[in-house]
Amino acid sequence: MCRGVRKCAEAYRNVQRRTEMCRGVQIRAEAYRYVQRRTDTSRGVQIRAEAYRYVHRRTDTCSDAQIxxxxxxxxxxxxxxxxxxxxxxxxxxxxxxxxxxKT
Structure with missing residues (x-):
């Protein structure tokens, strides 16, 4: 653990968000266990479906570095x-x- 670490965690349904602040480094992680989006319109049918079982997004900001x-x-x-x-x-x-x- 670093000095001045601030953590904010939210867990609801299948979504977990975490923010850590440590010596100017900001880490934001989002984990979605299951997400599905679908759009159907009739007459010129447009279907957009996205389903992925595990999505992990992480942004690290360290001086000029962004990942x-x-x-x-x-x-x-x-x-x-x-x-x-x-x-x-x-x-x-x-x-x-x-x-x-691995998780």
Whole structure:
């Protein structure tokens, strides 16, 4: 635990959100166990369905570095901006992603 850590956790239905503040580092994690969206319109039918069993989103902000990871089943998308601490943050993010996939 770091000094000055502020945690805010909300758990409702299948959604968990957590925010941690530690030495200017902000981490926001959202875990959705099951999400399904569907849109049906008749006459020129438009159907949009999204179903994924586990989604994990995490945003780490560390000076200039911003990491956003999304895990949809087995797919992984990442967006990064580099800074001096990118390598350390990158290794940490990989560990977090592996742990998220294990759960």
């Amino acid at each position: 956003r990871a999304q895990t949809h089943r087995y797919a992984l998308r990442r967006t990064r901006t580099s800074c001096q601490r990118t390598k350390n943050v990158q290794k940490t993010q990989q560990r977090r992603t592996v742990n998220a996939l």
